[in-house]
Amino acid sequence: MKPAAAPLAPNTLPDGVVSLADHEHHARLVLGDSVWAYFNGGAADEITLRANTQAWQGIELLPRVMRPLAGGHTRVNLLGRELAHPILVAPMAYQHLAHPHGEQATALAAAALGAGLVLSTQASTLLEDVARAFLPDAGRGPLWFQLYLQPGRGFTRELVQRAEAAGFEALVLTVDAPVNGVRDRERRAGFRLPAGVSAVNLAGLRESDTAAPTTGHSAVFDHLMTHAPTWDDIAWLRSVTRLPVLIKGVVHPLDARQALDCGAAGLIVSNHGGRTLDTMPATAALLPRVVQAVAGDAPVLVDGGIRRGTDVLKAMALGASAVLVGRPVLHGLANAGATGVAHVLRLLRDELEIAMALTGCRTLADAPGMLRSSADVL
Template sequence: MWKTQQCPQDWKRSVFIPTPKKSNAEECSNYRTIALISHASKVMLKILQARLQRYVNRELPDVQAGFRKGRGTRDQIANICWIIEKAREFQKNIKLITWRWKLYPRMLRNVAEIDLSTSVLGQKVSMPICVGATAMQCMAHVDGELATVRACRSLGTGMMLSSWATSSIEEVAEAGPEAIRWLQLYIYKDREVTKQLVRRAERMGYKAIFVTVDTPYLGNRFDDVRNRFKMPPQLRMKNFETNDLAFSPKENFGDKSGLAAYVAKAIDPSISWEDIKWLRRLTSLPIVAKGILRGDDAKAAVKHGLDGILVSNHGARQLDGVPATIDVLPEIVEAVEGKVEVFLDGGVRKGTDVLKALALGAKAVFVGRPIIWGLASQGEKGVQDVLEILKEEFWLAMALSGCQNVKVIDKTLKADTCEEERHQSSSDSFSCLSMMVKTWL
């Protein structure tokens, strides 16, 4: 069964592994499933997230849903030990924010009135919770990025538009003329393509460029490979005119992930700090490096004139084994010495997550997957609901921590749990499960 991968579909789509009963090991009916980690499930399946995720899985076709939750490499079924390790990676962003970092609230601080507002790259936002770049949003809802930017305008926060959007730079600007908009940018092999994206963003009033630096190639995403992912026939990346750059569904990518093939063909893997210099000369807009995970890279970004750093591991979908973003945030903040603004994405699911990120030095956080779940559920209203829930939770977290405004949030609010406690809470169940699996094999 493991060689042919002829097993029930729900085994492939969940964070579960099969456990054999005492019977014929060749029969699927003689297997049951067990959850990998009960504690992580409590975090990941909190009420809002569980409801939205179930809705997405039910309403979207397999290929689209797989793209939204996809992460991992090919041997997900054949190598059970790999599944265990991958589950550890999948939950790392959320787990470390929730478990590792603790909050130490101040008392008797008069929190009758609380101001959540802050600024991002000189633009005032109602809260330090912004919408991150997620590609091809029309796969989740017919209004796609247009619904998202309208929701951001309603909440008074900013939206980072993906270059790979299914709505154009101009369409999003027209849908949210008063919204704060930033453009996420890849550097293409054809530099003229990149240049024109920047020029269009400037003309349409976008306030900054977030250049992705962690994708010379696309990570090996098992769900995308299995589903042979490509764009639905009615959609295209609308910032590009030609079929090859617009990721046309008419193209044949064979047995591979279409998006991986697109990146290999279009995105320049040779980019270096020299290209960042070129981009800096190209525009006067603030430029943020998206995907930095090391202190020395952060220092290099400052040296090359960048205006900010977004600590990101691309939703844990690029390189297996990278740290959670919350784990490297203190190193990045220390490295830049206050010279540029530092932001964080990855694993932000609750208001207390936002508070912890700010206590560790982030100016604001960017949210991705929860926004898509809200979009898939109810379009603009769904995105508004997600942002409002996070805003209300953040407000309460600030009140209970004795913070009247974001300026008083500092590192005295948080503390790192000890290494022994962290290992005991996160590794024991994996170790036992690994031993059981190795016995079966």
């Protein structure tokens, strides 16, 4: 393994960037067309991609006034640990495409801002280096490793053992992407990984394990689906790790209950950022039914389209235990490295506190009473 990298020098935040939308606009000027299509594109007609953001915007807050708010805070409890706030960085692949310091810069920023970090299996930085950058910060959030089950269980087991040894505190098994979505924007742009950027933690995975089929009629059903995760794999994964296992990509209430029956420690409601199956509902619409099905038996997190602190408050009001933020982090990373990521996370935290103050929420436990429903008469 490579030695720990030296501390990263901060970059300069662009002038006039005061919101996540500003970060997105500026990142479009920084990143090339191909990388932009990869990071920001969605599946097919990108209906779900757009719906994720629009759904949060369509939920209305109904504030209370003159409530005692002194001493309020954004703290939450997650898997037995108190966090400073409910914002985590979602797993995102190949962050070296956005900035030379890649996932290490994201880790340093997330740790400094007290945010949790979920590292992608397809990270372009060794998981050990990310852990060394993240874990020493006393005020950090949780460090989790996102896992795609690999065709060979032996390789998957070794990957899990590496994550454990490095200090990761949970596994996040992604189950909603056994194949890539139909990413038209990405294909039109001709995206290819450039030399020097790869999924370094998958080095050593045999090509024969992922090669195209030599028999059968369907590359999807006769090859890829033979490696797709099943409920039986949850039991196997739990048998080879001491870490709690969260399941990412659960959107149906029946799957939510089955995941808990299989021993999942938590669920993440996600439609993969609109990158897999287009015309799925937005995660804001999917979250309440999953929360209802779980009935408090495990934490339920959500990602997809979070762009404002008000979105974080709405997610908590709908029953989420925490939220994960993806593309805005990449935009901040592209704009100013670790400084840009820290700015994105700080903006969300500040906006969350302001939204809480303006709705009369002393703590996030008050959030469920702040949404307007059809029963409200104004």
